[in-house]
Amino acid sequence: MAEEKQITCIVCPLGCTVNVTAPGGVIQGVSGHECKRGEKYARDEFTWPLRVVFTTVAVENAILPVVPVRSNRPLPRELVMEAMQEIRKQTLKAPLEAGHVVIRNILATGADIVTTAPAKAATPSGSKLRTNAS
Amino acid sequence: MKYDVIVIGAGPAGLAAAIAARENGAQKVLIVERDCSLGGILQQCIHPGFGLKLFNQDLSGPEYAGRFISEMEPKGIEVLCDTMVLEIEGNSLKCANVRSGIVTLGFKSLVLAMGCRERTRGAIGIPGTRPAGIFTAGTAQRFINMQGLMVGKKIVILGSGDIGMIMARRLTLEGARVEAVIEIMPYLTGLTRNRVQCLDDFGIPLYLSHTIIDIRGRDRVEGVTVAPVDGNMRPVAGPGRDIKCDTLLLSVGLIPENELSRKLGIEIDPLTSGPVVSQFMETSVEAVFACGNVVHVNDLVDNVTIESRKAGKYAALSALGKIPGASRVVPVRPLAGVRYAVPQKIALDFHGGEKICVSLRVAKPDRKVKIEAVSGGCVIASLKKKIVKPGEMETLNLAAADLEKITGQVEIRVQSEASHG
Numbered sequence: 001m002a003e004e005k006q007i008t009c010i011v012c013p014l015g016c017t018v019n020v021t022a023p024g025g026v027i028q029g030v031s032g033h034e035c036k037r038g039e040k041y042a043r044d045e046f047t048w049p050l051r052v053v054f055t056t057v058a059v060e061n062a063i064l065p066v067v068p069v070r071s072n073r074p075l076p077r078e079l080v081m082e083a084m085q086e087i088r089k090q091t092l093k094a095p096l097e098a099g100h101v102v103i104r105n106i107l108a109t110g111a112d113i114v115t116t117a118p119a120k121a122a123t124p125s126g127s128k129l130r131t132n133a134s
Numbered sequence: 135m136k137y138d139v140i141v142i143g144a145g146p147a148g149l150a151a152a153i154a155a156r157e158n159g160a161q162k163v164l165i166v167e168r169d170c171s172l173g174g175i176l177q178q179c180i181h182p183g184f185g186l187k188l189f190n191q192d193l194s195g196p197e198y199a200g201r202f203i204s205e206m207e208p209k210g211i212e213v214l215c216d217t218m219v220l221e222i223e224g225n226s227l228k229c230a231n232v233r234s235g236i237v238t239l240g241f242k243s244l245v246l247a248m249g250c251r252e253r254t255r256g257a258i259g260i261p262g263t264r265p266a267g268i269f270t271a272g273t274a275q276r277f278i279n280m281q282g283l284m285v286g287k288k289i290v291i292l293g294s295g296d297i298g299m300i301m302a303r304r305l306t307l308e309g310a311r312v313e314a315v316i317e318i319m320p321y322l323t324g325l326t327r328n329r330v331q332c333l334d335d336f337g338i339p340l341y342l343s344h345t346i347i348d349i350r351g352r353d354r355v356e357g358v359t360v361a362p363v364d365g366n367m368r369p370v371a372g373p374g375r376d377i378k379c380d381t382l383l384l385s386v387g388l389i390p391e392n393e394l395s396r397k398l399g400i401e402i403d404p405l406t407s408g409p410v411v412s413q414f415m416e417t418s419v420e421a422v423f424a425c426g427n428v429v430h431v432n433d434l435v436d437n438v439t440i441e442s443r444k445a446g447k448y449a450a451l452s453a454l455g456k457i458p459g460a461s462r463v464v465p466v467r468p469l470a471g472v473r474y475a476v477p478q479k480i481a482l483d484f485h486g487g488e489k490i491c492v493s494l495r496v497a498k499p500d501r502k503v504k505i506e507a508v509s510g511g512c513v514i515a516s517l518k519k520k521i522v523k524p525g526e527m528e529t530l531n532l533a534a535a536d537l538e539k540i541t542g543q544v545e546i547r548v549q550s551e552a553s554h555g
Contacts, residue, residue, distance in 0.1 A: 008334070010327035014521045034520075051331065052182045054194055055307060056279055063170070066282035068180035068196050077335065084307050098200055116180065117196035120171075 007045050009038040018042035050074035053083045053111075057102055059119045062094035067119040069102055071111040079107055087113055094121040136240035137162045137212075138453040139446070140227060141247055142219050142394070145174020146435050147426025147442040148247035149202035154446030155245070156209045159454050164212040164239065166219055166229060172206070173199035174249060175272070176435065178279045181300055183327070187436035198435060214239075222398045225421075242453035243421040245445050246395055246409065250388040250427040252297075258386050260292075262349030265356070271297040271385040275304070284308060286381025290358050291315045292346050295525075296324035296433065298385025303332035312338045313377050316360055318345045318367055321499050323525050325433065346382070347374055355380055388431045398422065405474035406430040413477045413490040414457065415445035423449045430476050430493065433527055437493065458484050464509075464543055466492065471548030472505075473497045473524065480544060482537060490532040494546055496522040502551040505530050510541035522548065 003023050009016045016038045021029040027046060033039045044050075052074045056066035075083055083106055090102055096119040103113040138160035141148045144167035156163045171177065176184070179195030186192060189201070206213060216232035226240045252270035269277075269285055275297065277283040287310050291298045294317035302312045315333060320343045322329055333340055341360065347369050348359035361374035390408040392400075401410045401418035408429040409417040415425050425445035426438045451457050460481035468475045475494040492507065499522065506516040507530055514536045522528060530546065 008326065008330050010330050015326040051335070052192065054181050056180065056282065058282060064280050064282075066280065068194060068279065070180070070182065070194050070197075080307070098197070116194045117173075117177070117200065 005046060007042045009033060009041045011037045011041050014038075020046045022046065049077040051077045051080055053080055053087070053113070054116075055084060055087055057087060057090045057092055057115070059092040059094050059096065061121055062096075062119040063122050064119070067092060067094075067096060068116045069113050070116050071106065071109075072114050073111045075107070075109050075111055079109060083107055083109075083113075092119065094119040136225075136242065137164045138242050139163045139245060139449045140239060140241040141165045141245040141446070141449075142227070143167065143174065143247035143249055143426075143428070144169070144172040144213065144215070145247060145249050145426065146176055146199065146202070146438045147249065147428070147445075148174070148245070149199065149206075150439040150442035151245045151247055151423075151425055151446035151449065152211050153202060153205050153209060154443040155450040155453075156211055156446075158447045158450035159456075160450035162212070163210075164214060164241075165206075166217050166227065166239070167213065167215045168218045170215055172203050172213065172215070178272070178276045179300075180279045181304070184435050187434060188439055195435075202439075219394060222394055222422075243423065243449040245442075245449050246417070246422065246424040246428050247426050247442065247445075248391045248394065248428045250390045250431055253384070253387040253389060255384060257389075258384075260346055260349055262358075263351055265349070265351035265354050267351070267355035267381045268349065269381070269383055271295075271301045271383045274381075274383050275301055278304060278308065284310070285383075286310060286355075286379075288313060288379040289381045289383060290346075290360075290377055290379040291383045291385060293317060293385035293387070294319075294322045294324055294329070294340060294342075295385040295387065296328050298383060299324050299328040299332040301383055301385070302338050303336065306336045306338070310381075312336070313379055314338070314360070315340045316344050316346060317342050318363055319343070321523070321525075325525060345369060349382060355382055358382055388427065390428045390431065392428060395424070395428070400424075403474070403476075403478055405468065406476060408476075410478040411476065412460075412463070412479050412481050413444075413488075414448035414452075414481070415441065415477070416448060416452070416457075421449075421452050423452070430474065432493075433525060437527060437529070440491070441493070460484065464540055466544045466546060468494065469508075469545045469547035471497050471500075471503075472546050475546040480532075480537070480540065482540060487534050489534060490537070492530040492532060492546060494528050494530065495524055496528065496548055497524065499523045500548065500550070504549045504551060506547050506549055507532060507536075508545045508547060509539060509543065512539060512541075514539045514544070518551070 054070040139155040176195035176199040184198040221228040359374040361369040423445040425442035462482040
């Protein structure tokens with residue numbers, strides 16, 4: 001693990017560059033932040049960076065061919081790409097409500113992948129896909 | 135058939151305005167939308183970061199829109215999708231609907247909520263060939279997030295605006311390689327949190343004070359040439375640096391979409407490219423209101439909602455004949471250090487006891503400043519800021535009591551704290 005790391009705080013627009021010194025991975029010093037929130041952010045981000053995963057999943061029989069999904073809580077950052085691989089394998093069937101669970105407890109993280117918009121079923125007469133241009 | 139309030143556009147601005155109009159007494163409210171579904175640009179903004187200010191929750195775009203869409207039906211708000219407004223004639227709209235053809239709709243008051251559109255290659259004049267593979271960032275976003283179509287494999291993005299950075303992350307997650315984000319300004323134009331989570335997380339290089347001076351490729355983009363720029367944003371002489379790519383995304387700014395407003399003869403502010411509005415979000419044409427990105431380009435949707443609720447409320451009151459005619463109106467002018475301020479005018483006779491939120495953007499990044507509203511040489515409101523950035527909109531509140539101190543034109547300025555001693 002890096003001995004020293006520079007972390008840009010994203011808590012407020014100030015965007016402090018916070019230096020975390022951590023010989024052997026143990027935080028010894030945090031400097032460069034202008035407020036306490038910056039220190040907490042830098043400590044958390046150094047030890048356990050978390051990110052919400054969001055993407056789309058293919059959906060059959062729908063007006064649009066994909067439906068947006070997200071993780072209902074953040075995942076460890078290093079698992080984001082692996083989570084994407086798992087989500088990509090899924091295919092859903094319309095109609096679907098927003099909040100439909102696509103994958104429960106993805107990669108044993110405790111987070112579920114859920115749809116964030118409804119997927120309406122395509123009507124037999126309606127066009128399958130309509131864009132702004134049409 | 136006559137509506138109390140018609141709203142043009144079902145994006146975040148239009149949805150909030152329609153709901154507020156209904157809540158403030160308008161009986162018949164209609165939203166006209168050209169897309170096949172509601173939500174506007176939020177439909178393709180599948181990433182989180184919405185609603186932090188308004189709901190204290192980190193929502194995705196579709197979730198944020200969903201909160202408002204679910205209120206439409208129970209509130210009895212009518213919606214007409216697949217419909218393009220062609221003209222506004224007096225108190226009626228002439229529209230083209232996919233199924234019914236030309237439709238005419240009457241209104242007592244109107245809310246313009248058409249949003250904005252992206253600047254294109256033509257708008258910034260990048261030299262080079264004209265191959266396939268050049269997209270505005272928002273178009274690429276719609277392709278990927280709504281139509282399930284990938285736009286390329288090796289990507290260069292011009293512009294460090296939020297959509298560009300968010301697309302850098304999205305494309306990386308979908309397996310593309312983003313070679314670089316190029317920004318002509320010496321600073322990031324989008325939000326810092328997007329640089330951290332969209333570029334730094336994936337090791338995507340950001341080149342500030344650089345631009346693209348050539349696009350190569352015959353059928354498809356094969357590469358771009360990147361060069362540093364001088365203090366006047368002109369490329370520095372020299373060969374530049376080649377970056378091989380098959381796709382170029384442009385995230386080089388947004389322009390409020392005001393074709394309809396212009397045709398109606400509404401006064402447009404050259405600084406915002408949007409209608410000049412009062413604190414009620416009323417344009418220079420009586421009973422025509424405007425809100426959201428059609429007025430000025432916002433960085434946070436939460437601010438759009440807040441402003442649009444105001445437009446909807448006063449559109450309803452106007453339809454019900456509850457807004458008295460204003461006899462004393464003063465202009466709001468941005469001074470040195472301020473790029474623009476909205477509203478551009480304040481009516482003093484009637485304020486409904488409500489505070490006025492002046493939205494503004496600073497001209498350049500700065501630290502330790504005071505944003506002030508000045509009238510007749512007196513400071514009537516001020517706001518201390520540790521840091522200001524052109525990419526992050528500021529709000530200066532004028533309390534109803536502050537309005538009594540207004541003696542003429544209101545000037546908005548940014549003062550360095552140091553100059554105050």
